[in-house]
Amino acid sequence: MSIYSKLQIEPADPIIKVMVRSAQDSSPDKVDVTIGVYKDEDGSSLTFPVVKKAKEILHTNDPGHSYTTMQGIPEFNKGARDVVFGEYGKNDNIVTIQTISGTGAIYMATNFLTEAGWKDYYVGNPAWSNYYQTIDFAGGKAHTYTHYDEKAQKIDFDSLLEALNTAPANSIFLLQTCCHNPTGADFSKDQWKTIGELMKKNKLIPILDTAYQGFATGDKYEDAWPVRYFYELNIDFLVCQSFSKNLGLYGERTGALHVVVQDRNLLPNVTSTLLALFRKICSFAPAWGARIAAEVFKSEELTKEWDQNVADVTKRLRTIREKVHQKFVELKTPGDWSPVLVQTGLFWYSGLTEDHIEQLAVHHHVYATTYGRINVSGLNDANIDYFCRAVDTVVRGSAN
Amino acid sequence: MYRPVQIRLAARPRAGVAFSTSAQLQKWSDIPLAPPDKILGISEAYVKDTNTKKINLGVGAYRDNDGKPIIFPSVKKAEEILLAKEVEKEYTGITGNKNFQNIVKNFIFNNSNKDANGAKLIEANRIVTSQTISGTGSLRVIADFLNRFYTNKKILVPKPTWANHVAVFKDAGLAPEFYAYYETSKNDLDFDNLKQSLQSQDEGSIILLHACCHNPTGMDLTAQQWDEVLEIIKSKKFFPLVDMAYQGFASGDPFKDIGLIRRLNELVANDELKSYALCQSFAKNMGLYGERTGSISIVTESSDASKAIESQLKKLIRPIYSSPPIHGSKIVETIFNDENSLLPEWLSELDAVVSRLNTVRSKLYENLDKTNYNWDHLLKQRGMFVYTGLSAEQVIRLRNEFSVYATEDGRFSISGINDKNVEYLADAINQVVKA
Numbered sequence: 001m002s003i004y005s006k007l008q009i010e011p012a013d014p015i016i017k018v019m020v021r022s023a024q025d026s027s028p029d030k031v032d033v034t035i036g037v038y039k040d041e042d043g044s045s046l047t048f049p050v051v052k053k054a055k056e057i058l059h060t061n062d063p064g065h066s067y068t069t070m071q072g073i074p075e076f077n078k079g080a081r082d083v084v085f086g087e088y089g090k091n092d093n094i095v096t097i098q099t100i101s102g103t104g105a106i107y108m109a110t111n112f113l114t115e116a117g118w119k120d121y122y123v124g125n126p127a128w129s130n131y132y133q134t135i136d137f138a139g140g141k142a143h144t145y146t147h148y149d150e151k152a153q154k155i156d157f158d159s160l161l162e163a164l165n166t167a168p169a170n171s172i173f174l175l176q177t178c179c180h181n182p183t184g185a186d187f188s189k190d191q192w193k194t195i196g197e198l199m200k201k202n203k204l205i206p207i208l209d210t211a212y213q214g215f216a217t218g219d220k221y222e223d224a225w226p227v228r229y230f231y232e233l234n235i236d237f238l239v240c241q242s243f244s245k246n247l248g249l250y251g252e253r254t255g256a257l258h259v260v261v262q263d264r265n266l267l268p269n270v271t272s273t274l275l276a277l278f279r280k281i282c283s284f285a286p287a288w289g290a291r292i293a294a295e296v297f298k299s300e301e302l303t304k305e306w307d308q309n310v311a312d313v314t315k316r317l318r319t320i321r322e323k324v325h326q327k328f329v330e331l332k333t334p335g336d337w338s339p340v341l342v343q344t345g346l347f348w349y350s351g352l353t354e355d356h357i358e359q360l361a362v363h364h365h366v367y368a369t370t371y372g373r374i375n376v377s378g379l380n381d382a383n384i385d386y387f388c389r390a391v392d393t394v395v396r397g398s399a400n
Numbered sequence: 401m402y403r404p405v406q407i408r409l410a411a412r413p414r415a416g417v418a419f420s421t422s423a424q425l426q427k428w429s430d431i432p433l434a435p436p437d438k439i440l441g442i443s444e445a446y447v448k449d450t451n452t453k454k455i456n457l458g459v460g461a462y463r464d465n466d467g468k469p470i471i472f473p474s475v476k477k478a479e480e481i482l483l484a485k486e487v488e489k490e491y492t493g494i495t496g497n498k499n500f501q502n503i504v505k506n507f508i509f510n511n512s513n514k515d516a517n518g519a520k521l522i523e524a525n526r527i528v529t530s531q532t533i534s535g536t537g538s539l540r541v542i543a544d545f546l547n548r549f550y551t552n553k554k555i556l557v558p559k560p561t562w563a564n565h566v567a568v569f570k571d572a573g574l575a576p577e578f579y580a581y582y583e584t585s586k587n588d589l590d591f592d593n594l595k596q597s598l599q600s601q602d603e604g605s606i607i608l609l610h611a612c613c614h615n616p617t618g619m620d621l622t623a624q625q626w627d628e629v630l631e632i633i634k635s636k637k638f639f640p641l642v643d644m645a646y647q648g649f650a651s652g653d654p655f656k657d658i659g660l661i662r663r664l665n666e667l668v669a670n671d672e673l674k675s676y677a678l679c680q681s682f683a684k685n686m687g688l689y690g691e692r693t694g695s696i697s698i699v700t701e702s703s704d705a706s707k708a709i710e711s712q713l714k715k716l717i718r719p720i721y722s723s724p725p726i727h728g729s730k731i732v733e734t735i736f737n738d739e740n741s742l743l744p745e746w747l748s749e750l751d752a753v754v755s756r757l758n759t760v761r762s763k764l765y766e767n768l769d770k771t772n773y774n775w776d777h778l779l780k781q782r783g784m785f786v787y788t789g790l791s792a793e794q795v796i797r798l799r800n801e802f803s804v805y806a807t808e809d810g811r812f813s814i815s816g817i818n819d820k821n822v823e824y825l826a827d828a829i830n831q832v833v834k835a
Contacts, residue, residue, distance in 0.1 A: 006549050010711035013718075037490050045490050059483050062476070065728075066469045067461055067689045100533065100721035107720050133719035250491050251726035279564065280571040281540050282533035286725035287690035 013129075014370050022367040030365040031387050033378035036181065036346055037250060038313060041380045046313075048248045050306045054295035068287050070275050072098020072256070076290035079297025080256040084210060084224050084241050088231045093261050097274045098285040101255040102211045102242030103130060106174075108257045108277060109207050109238045110138035113172060115273050118205060120171040122163050124148075126349075126371065128181045131174055143167070148183040153339045153351060155185050164195065169203040178223045179212035179345025182373040186216060186344055192226045196233050206230060206237040214246045216344035218314035220307065236262050243293050245346065246310055252289025313377075317346065320379050324348070327388035333395055348374045356394045364390035446805040454803035455821050457812040460615070460784050461689055462753055465818045470753075472687045474746035478734035486730075491723045494714040496531025496695070500729045503736045504529050504695045508647075508680065511655055515662050517669035525703035526668075528710045530696050530717065531724040534689075535645050535681035536564060538696040542641060542677050543572035544716055545698075546606060550639065555606040556598070558582070560809060562615045565608060565643070574606070582617045587777035587789040589619045598632045607638040611678075612657040613646035613783025616811035620650060620782055626660055630667065640664060640676040648685040650782040652754035654747070664699070674701050682732055684784065685750055691728030760817045761786065767826030773833050786812045794832045802828035 015034055022032045040046045071077065077096040082089035099105040113119070119140045123131050124147025135142045146159035164173070175195070178186050187195065199206050208227055214220035230237050242255040261270050278285075296302045321340050328337040340348050352360075352372040360366035366387060368374050379387055442458035464470050495501070505527055509518035521527050532538035547553065555574045557565055558581035569576045579601075580593035598607070609629075612620055621629065633640055642661065648654035667673035681694030696713075700706045717723075735742045761778060764786070768775045778786050790798075790810040798804040804825060806812050817825060 007705070007708040007712055009708045010715045012711070012714075047486075047489060051489075055483055059479065062471060064469055064471045065475070065688050065690050067459065100725070103719070103722035130719060130722070133715075137719040248489055250489050251723065252489065253721065253723070253725040279536075280568050281537070281720065282692065283536035283564070284534070284690060284692060286533070286692040286727065288727035289725065 018361070018367050018369060021361060025365055025367075027365040029383075029386060030367070031378065031383045031390075032367045033375045033387075034367050034369055036245075036375060037377075038245060038248065038346060039375070039377045039380075041316065043378070043380060043382075046248055048306070048309045050296055050302050050309050051247060051249070051292055053302060053305070054292045057295050058291055063287075063291060065287065068098075068284055068290075070278055070284060071271070072096070072285055073287065073290045073294055075294040075298060076254075077256060079294055080241055080243075081258060082297070083220060084213065084227050084239055084258065085231060086221055086224060086228050088228060093264055093267065095259045095261060095267060095270045095274065097257050097278060098290055099240075099255045099257050100282065100285060101244055101249075101253040102209070102240055103134070104253065104285070105240035105242065105255045105257040106131070106134050106207070106209065107137070107281075108274065109240055109259075110134050110140055111277050112238075112257075112259070112270075112274060113205065114138045114140065115277065118170050118172055120168065122167055122171055122173045124160060124163075124175075126182055127174075135174075140172075143171075147180070148185050148349070150351065153336065154342075155187065155191075157187075157191055160195070161198070164198040164202060164204065167202065167204060170205060172205045172207060173199065174207045174209060175226075177208050177210040177213070177226045178216040179347070181211065181345075182347055182369070182371065183349040184343025184345050184347045185339075185349065187226070189225065189229075192229055196230055199230075199237075200233050200235050206235075207240060208237065209240045211240075211242045212245050212345045213241070214310035215314050215317065215346060218311040218318075220246065220310060231260060234262060236260060243289065247293055247296070247306070249289045249292065252292070253286055254289030254293055317376050320376050320384065321348065323381075323384050324376075324379065324388060327384060328392070331388060331392045333388075333392045335395060346375055346377060348376050350374050350391075352391065352395075353398070356391075356398060359394040359397065360390055364393070366390050442805050442807060445799075449803050449805075451803035453821070453824055455805065455816055455825055457804065457806040457814070457816045460684070460813050461815070462684065462687060462757075462784070463815045463818070465756065467816070467818055467821075470687060472746060472749045474735055474742050474749055475686060475688070475731055477742060477745070478731045481734055482730055489726075492531070492726055492729075494717050494723055495529075495710065496724045497726070497729060497733070499733050499737075500531050501529040501695070503733060504680070504697065507654075507736065508644075508658060508661060508678065509665060509697070509699075511658065511662065514655065515665055517665040518662070520669055521665060521699060525706050526700050528698045528700060528706045528713065530710075530713050531729055532679075532694050532696050533721065533724060534683050534692040534694040535643070535679060536568065537692065537721075537724075538679035538681065538694045539565065539568050539643065540572060541713065541717060541720075542679060542696050542698075543569050543574055545713065546639075546641075547573040548716070549712065550606065552604045552606065552639075554602075555608060555641070556601060556638070557608045558594075558610065558614070560616055561608065561610070562643075577605075579607075581614075582619060582787070584789055587774070587787075588780075589617075589621070589625075591621075591625060595628060595632060598629070598636065598638075601636060601638075603637045605636070605638055606641055607633060609640055609642045609660065611642050611644035611647065611660050611680075612650040613785075615645065615783075616785055616807075616809060617787040618781030618783050618785045619777075619787070623659055623663075626663060630663060630673075634667070634672055640673070642676065642678045644678060644680040646684050646783045647680060648750045649754055649757070649784055652751040652758075654685060654750065668699055675699055682728065686732065686735070686746065688728045688731065691731070692725055693728030693732060757784065757814055760814055760822060763819075763822045764814070764817060764826055767823055769826075769830040769833065784813055784815060786814050788812055788829070790829070790832070797832045798828055801832075804828050 121135045121142045145163040146156040149156040213223045216223045239258040244250045350372045446456040553575045556579045559578035566576045580597040583590035650657045678697045683689045765778045788810040792808040795808045
């Protein structure tokens with residue numbers, strides 16, 4: 001008998017199936033709005049101009065490829081902290097470790113909390129599916145509530161409140177700060193304040209996941225407001241940060257985990273536990289992306305340019321949303337299409353059904369995720385009209 | 401939440417929620433302050449030392465004759481090409497870029513068209529390769545994989561071995577156990593005991609083999625000795641897990657250093673062995689340390705098994721880090737895709753690096769006092785290290801009295817030695833050995 005006889009063939013992530021179908025479709029009309037990567041007006045992936053500059057600097061003043069430190073590249077860690085904590089970044093009670101981008105940060109956060117003895121997680125659905133796999137991997141237990149009411153097309157805040165009020169102390173809540181993946185539906189400041197107060201009162205542990213900082217308002221500082229607000233609550237919490245989107249460093253795997261510690265006596269315990277965990281999973285985080293980011297953080301000029309790059313991207317996303325909405329109004333497409341305007345970031349959680357999505361693929365060369373998440377940046381002046389008409393057709397088809 | 405006593409007292413026990421306060425208190429007390437990694441601790445102490453003659457023999461990273469880290473010129477050229485044309489920054493798949501996977505397969509298993517058995521395995525789709533977070537990442541992925549799917553948790557590792565081997569395997573749920581490898585009192589391989597300790601094991605364990613430049617001893621098996629060990633592996637039905645961190649550093653030629661892989665391929669092709677796995681990285685031989693560029697390959701029993709294994713690797717890696725970093729792997733791809741210039745340039749640069757290490761090794765040997773201590777083992781050892789046989793006390797004296805920093809197992813990373821400090825170092829060693 002084979003030593004691998006216990007193995008099953010695992011089904012691929014559904015998004016992969018869509019990508020494969022899309023790749024096989026050579027129609028000039030093809031519109032692909034599946035994966036969560038920013039596309040520019042020409043439909044190609046964008047290298048941020050500021051990243052290009054940072055790379056040239058690195059090429060000239062080549063730091064080489066030596067081992068970094070296990071905690072990461074110090075200038076990167078400092079800069080990353082400042083980006084997400086603002087004026088509080090310089091405070092001495094935040095432990096930062098460079099990670100393998102956002103997934104790696106969540107992996108480290110969950111495994112760290114396992115070491116600390118905490119295992120109960122609360123996740124609002126729909127959620128990024130990898131949350132569940134990571135929690136499971138860390139030996140945690142996931143409990144769910146509803147983040148988004150599909151029928152009403154808005155946040156189901158009551159469901160979260162109930163979870164916050166009934167979860168045992170030291171339960172962990174995994175919350176996204178902005179541009180919620182996949183729904184694009186974010187909390188208001190008032191809602192954040194309610195969440196924060198309950199977290200503090202009920203002694204809950206927040207993990208704030210920030211993968212799209214800047215893509216909600218176009219202003220990174222404004223988008224990080226919930227992080228600063230939580231910091232002001234003087235509670236222990238964790239922040240998972242990725243530069244995949246807002247610096248376009250996707251494949252370089254650049255991110256960080258920040259752990260806010262109220263009892264400063266425990267800072268060495270937190271740091272050494274993180275390092276010991278990291279040593280046993282990969283020893284060091286990859287240098288290149290972090291060096292690029294650090295060049296941007298260090299230079300006032302490049303930082304300004306980065307701010308502008310992010311603002312430009314966000315402005316374009318906003319414009320597309322308005323155009324899509326306008327088009328549906330013109331076409332008198334049945335249904336309420338206002339959520340496309342309300343939602344933020346890369347994704348529009350369209351409410352299109354699996355059947356709609358299938359018809360879009362089969363009859364119109366339009367590819368989106370089966371649960372109706374649409375990457376807004378995949379749309380542009382050349383295809384918005386075609387896309388909206390296709391959606392209009394399938395929606396009317398199913399209405400009959 | 402990091403204040404266990406207070407918080408756990410404040411915890412509100414609820415019906416239906418299992419909350420064992422005492423168990424958690426014990427858990428917390430188990431993890432007070434994790435000890436710093438020994439090797440990196442030495443680097444930190446070295447940095448703080450103000451003695452101008454200080455020497456760092458701790459970290460296993462290459463330094464040139466001026467004590468500086470190098471960028472392989474072929475790597476720099478590859479980066480120039482990437483800088484000029486790179487537009488694509490998107491994610492690779494979970495297991496990395498196909499082109500990178502194929503390069504690894506062809507370079508190592510097919511020995512660049514010199515290994516017919518390996519070529520056959522590739523052709524039959526019996527090798528699954530995934531890009532990983534360098535060597536540590538590949539070890540971690542295969543350890544988690546074996547823990548999930550392999551029938552046996554016991555993994556036999558040589559004594560001594562890289563300390564992180566044991567830590568990674570344990571953390572992934574495997575049970576490491578030593579087999580005899582090296583006899584420090586004789587400063588030599590302990591081959592008889594090696595065989596005996598393997599023979600005394602139950603069938604079916606996993607066995608870790610260092611492909612070349614054994615870390616930390618630098619003492620490798622001869623082809624003849626490998627054959628004897630492989631016989632035991634076959635009869636005991638062990639699962640071989642090969643770690644190859646220093647390919648090229650034994651002979652200067654990466655193709656010559658994979659004799660073990662070629663033998664394993666032959667055994668699999670002849671159906672004498674069903675399966676094995678290989679962890680490798682380009683950290684040392686291409687100097688890509690910080691870029692974290694490596695891979696895990698599993699040689700499987702059939703193409704059907706390959707499909708299942710690949711899907712399970714994806715499922716395993718996704719929650720850990722989603723996809724690997726691309727800068728280093730693109731450098732590898734760029735070099736290998738240019739067979740006429742960049743690839744041969746890299747090979748000759750690697751050869752030059754290894755020949756410097758060998759020169760330094762001989763110079764150290766020449767300068768050592770052999771009247772009271774037999775240093776012949778230095779000349780038998782290969783790779784980045786000399787395993788001196790010095791005691792922990794002697795290593796500490798070297799540190800305190802001479803600002804010579806090395807790990808207390810007496811492993812010296814010889815790339816920290818150069819023309820300017822070799823005599824100082826030899827003199828320091830001679831003094832601590834004499835007294």
